[in-house]
Amino acid sequence: MQVISIDGDQAVAEVDGVKREASLMLLNDEVTVGDFVIVHAGFAISKLDEEDARETLALMREVFTPESMG
């Protein structure tokens, strides 16, 4: 989910246009608005590294899609 606002230890996160509160208590203050986080049971438990995701996807698309696999 993407963090759309932060108020102290509480954030509002969004996925598919749906918003829900999430506690930031389990993450160091490294989260900022716009970050993607993994939310479990009302807590953000990890940040999602967008850069890494993009790379993984690019790699997958390159290596595994029919065009690439010829």
Add this chain to the structure above:
Amino acid sequence: MQVISIDGDQAVAEVDGVKREASLMLLNDEVTVGDFVIVHAGFAISKLDEEDARETLALMREVFTPESMG
């Protein structure tokens, strides 16, 4: 209501075949099974003098019914 059984301070009284409990707490132990009592809010508050009732009725019937009033 007519007292049909007594158990300590509690009696069962009956009217028109309907039975209900009544406390005898407000009457001295003068009540016995077969007596008629006035029951108010679950308590027998007074005995009814059958003899007196019979006399009152007899008198009423004698003095006030059409035959008697001719």
Add this chain to the structure above:
Amino acid sequence: MNYLDQFRDKEIVKGLARRITELTAGLSEPLTFMEVCGTHTMAIYQFGLRTLLPPQVRLISGPGCPVCVTPNGYLDRALALSRLSDVIITTFGDMLRVPGSSSSLMEERAKGADVRIVYSPLDAVQIAIKNPSKRVIFLGVGFETTAPTIAGSILSAQKLGLTNYFVLASHKTMPQPMGILSADPELSVDGYLCPAHVSAIIGGNAYRFLCEEYGVPCVVTGFEPADVLQGVEMLVRQRLAGEAKVEIQYSRVVSWEGNPKAQAILAEVFTPFDADWRGIGVLPGSGLKIAERYAAFDAERAIPVEVEPLKEHRGCLCGEILKGKVSPFDCPLFGKACTPESPVGACMVSSEGTCAAAYKYGR
């Protein structure tokens, strides 16, 4: 043999009515008799007894409905108590619709209060036993007939060691207002049909002062149609003979001394005080409050609660009706703004209330 049924014998009742008609035939001014007991009010309407009497006899209702004479402030306290989350209010059904300053028990129940109708204060004691984590308050309203049953419930609760049973007491005694009404120059009561069951407790002697001090004839009268008409007949006879004495028509139940055990229990549990009668005012020594030694059972003392400021209902003639000065049909609200399903005054609430009986049976 069911005695009840025979005191409803149509022939006897007709004969009594005929006799009363004969006796009063020559009167130029009608005789006005007052009953001061809700059960009499009910019986008179329910059996249509007024339609059997000649115009020379007027029956009016006095302050005999316990709910009707209970002041607004009492009800407001009951409502405040009902809003406490650990309180169960127990009461006779008639109290539910009585409007307090801004609400009623029925309304509080709809909003979530635990309000239960019982048929005996002993049922309320049972509820207290079954709900040890709740405080169970019985609304103790009524005259000398009901007061001993409430006193009995307090004694039972004490014996059982209950600490969660309470009574919010507003008991009244009958003789005092009868004295006041007898002295009222605006009212001329030609005789009292004295209450049946109240008298079973207090005895016929309790009314002697009315004859002696005010010269008003008194007949302690039963509730059955033949009883009521015989009581009327006896009052007519006293009046015609120029007498003013206490007679006991209801002798099968009422003695001159009353019920000594019940009187003793009343004296044990209650103390007389100057009670406020709705529409009449404060009458010295006319009420029973819980005695100091039973203060632990007194909801008023044991459960302090903030009560809203008093607001009386505008336009209600209850006060005048309770004094017998006007009839319900004289009240401009009767049957219009004020009906049993949405009563303005207390007289419209209890089925024993004068306005309610007139509404239900009187048309």
Add this chain to the structure above:
Amino acid sequence: MNYLDQFRDKEIVKGLARRITELTAGLSEPLTFMEVCGTHTMAIYQFGLRTLLPPQVRLISGPGCPVCVTPNGYLDRALALSRLSDVIITTFGDMLRVPGSSSSLMEERAKGADVRIVYSPLDAVQIAIKNPSKRVIFLGVGFETTAPTIAGSILSAQKLGLTNYFVLASHKTMPQPMGILSADPELSVDGYLCPAHVSAIIGGNAYRFLCEEYGVPCVVTGFEPADVLQGVEMLVRQRLAGEAKVEIQYSRVVSWEGNPKAQAILAEVFTPFDADWRGIGVLPGSGLKIAERYAAFDAERAIPVEVEPLKEHRGCLCGEILKGKVSPFDCPLFGKACTPESPVGACMVSSEGTCAAAYKYGR
């Protein structure tokens, strides 16, 4: 951009499946990979991933469903607590249908217990705030992903000064049973799809001992279809190369060290202990119980209650299933006496349970 959707890209998934098929085409014996995370179990069934894999790759489920590995005795204690009149049980929905020795939370709720499903332990804290006269107990079940959220709720409750919030804790940690299973001679696991979110907390390093001590390849894998197949592909490659190392497929979320703040909170609130795993037994240091300094929040210590004698369910193969030794379809009760609407074993209860997933999606 929604990353989720792209990791469900059909073309990528198909390509991965084709690659795995090509890579394993020459194998005479199938490779057996185990996922030890309920969410992986779900994803595999929900997306029908098994139908995309060649017969040379077998995916089996380990003890990854938190509800399934929770022993009967825990549930019996929760049921006993639920029967206390001033207790509100709060829980994730999956616990409701789990059969204890003689009842379930759903049954207790039907009989009158106050059992509420929440989505976060913080919701349970809110319930405790709103119900000061009740004791609110959260059923703390789950692995290293869930445990920090429960620890967080205890810290919140402490900060708020709540004395009516409790946790009945039965947390388990993942690496220990993986070690046990790796050592099991009856089982030959060719590689682990290591859990995604558990690893986000504990980090990839936590699995190194599996490679080093038991020579089992490990890939920390995400939950999306492309993640799962890529994880499988990476395991296949290690196997073919004769390697046994920890790799992180799910590198967008999981680091080698994990989440230090969450680890610190876990260490603050919990202490390791020898936990009992349903069907597996007691494993040294494999559970987390509430530390002494937070004993006031521990439902087990703070609210003593009598728990009924343990009764295990006859005929259920849950234990074997949790070890990956048999598949749900091997259980004679599966889909007959045991269905999600009336489960015999815990594996049929949670939507993450192997039997439940097999029942719902597997046919």
Add this chain to the structure above:
Amino acid sequence: MNNDLILLGHGSGGKLSHQLLDDLIIAKLSRTPVRGQNDAALVELAGAKLAFTTDSYVVDPIFFPGGNIGDLAVNGTVNDLAMMGACPRFLSVGLILEEGFSKAELAAILDSMAAAAESAGVSIVTGDTKVVPKGKGDRIFINTSGIGVIEHTLTIDGASAQPGDQVLVNGSIGDHGIAVLSAREGLEIDSGIVTDSAALNGLVQELLALGESLHVLRDPTRGGVATTLKEIAAQSEVNIVLDEESLPINLGVKGVCSILGLDPLYVANEGKLLAIVAPERAGEALEIMRRHPLGKDAAVIGEVTGTADGRVQMRTSVGGLRGVEMLAGEQLPRIC
């Protein structure tokens, strides 16, 4: 006072119920102004003349002497159809169960429904079941809706009473309400009274022989005989005078009423009908009733006295005359 609250009295069948119905429910839901309400609606569909009715049953307790909520729910709806002179044919059943309710009790209730439907000759053809959380219901509520077919051309309607008509009842009054009341928890009363719950369509079929002389049929359920007659008097714009002495009342009903201060005229019935019949056929109507198993204690209990303002009065047992009003609040809640 807070006038926004629904009170128990709004469900009692008396005056508050009528006010809620007239001022709110009918005002909102009905497109044509209605003068009074009959037990069922008359509709025409593909050439067929049908009666259609619905009732929800919330009686407490659900088992009581002589019956339970199940047969009550069948008989009640059958009767509402029968009161239009319709022949009841099909019923629907909507169950609202409280979490934790007993399947064994449900089974017993369903058995009673099946038996009652069988004996009334109606088929239960469609249904629905909902479950609400513990504490959000009260064990079981049942809705039954019914369709009947009208095979005659009479106008049997609450508005059809005429001066001179005789008022008949097919037997003793108040039994159902008192049976339910005596079974209520905390009210230990041993009255020996059982519910009169029964399907009246068979009796109605025989009364149809009265033809045009059969003016009104109505079952005096919630609110009792008093409330039902007030409704009819208002709908027909007539006055009615009851004769107290002719009212059939069982001794046990009298006894409970005297102990608890209730008036049997306001106590519910579930196997009784009031028939208002032209005077010349009243004797025949009484005979038809008395020949029927459900009318052995039938009686003429009053008379329509004149076109007027909907007043109901009663000649009392001692010869007096008193007014009869609708039930005001709740005399006995949840008797059906």
Add this chain to the structure above:
Amino acid sequence: MNNDLILLGHGSGGKLSHQLLDDLIIAKLSRTPVRGQNDAALVELAGAKLAFTTDSYVVDPIFFPGGNIGDLAVNGTVNDLAMMGACPRFLSVGLILEEGFSKAELAAILDSMAAAAESAGVSIVTGDTKVVPKGKGDRIFINTSGIGVIEHTLTIDGASAQPGDQVLVNGSIGDHGIAVLSAREGLEIDSGIVTDSAALNGLVQELLALGESLHVLRDPTRGGVATTLKEIAAQSEVNIVLDEESLPINLGVKGVCSILGLDPLYVANEGKLLAIVAPERAGEALEIMRRHPLGKDAAVIGEVTGTADGRVQMRTSVGGLRGVEMLAGEQLPRIC
């Protein structure tokens, strides 16, 4: 385990509901063995062919984005009639109010009912109101029963699906359940989703143009599309394969489902129908739907694959194949 208790899951519309229905309710109440249940009963009366149905509405909360219990109660019953190919005509309304409920809220609900009835072209002709004590109900429960008339000779029935038939839905799935859920107290979710509650009889009238090619119509309410298709597959003794990619699902529904771990296939709809149509007319059916305001997002979502054992499967978005079962317990209780 105590097998005597009614559980919330018995009201969820899924497997437990079916078990209760088959093993207890239908076993007790129905005189003829039934294979599966249609949305309404077909009955013949005085020469008229009628559909008759009933549903009780206990949704919590009673007001939710896009609607309330009132219009839901009208649309739901109208739809059950429409699913038989009937033209809905008359409704009954049974209200069970909890003491203390607000008259103003009741008025708002009744207004919605009147408006929904108006827009569906049905008349509310009869009703009943009961009041239960505070704590014995939940503000308001509504039963609506309905009568429709069948003017065609087609056999539209859950048992009529045939191999090769196409499965269509008239739009996005799961909206109603998610709208209700997001309005629930304590679950602060801002999804932007509103209920799809709507009367489908107009759309059905147009689908009747498909004639004999229109095999099954059913509204996937409680239990969702998955449960409804399992019912049809069992009744028709066929297999069905769904295509996940073609399922119309709103983004907000997806989001809430992913946050709360729900499966949209099991979430309730109140303005959706599943139509099973002979393959040669499936394109035409899709066009009819898409031309209608309630079918703009219609799609072919699956196919009947062969006479078999009632299996439903789904081709997943990544090309896998998985089984689809009925809803087991309670996914979301009280969505209708």
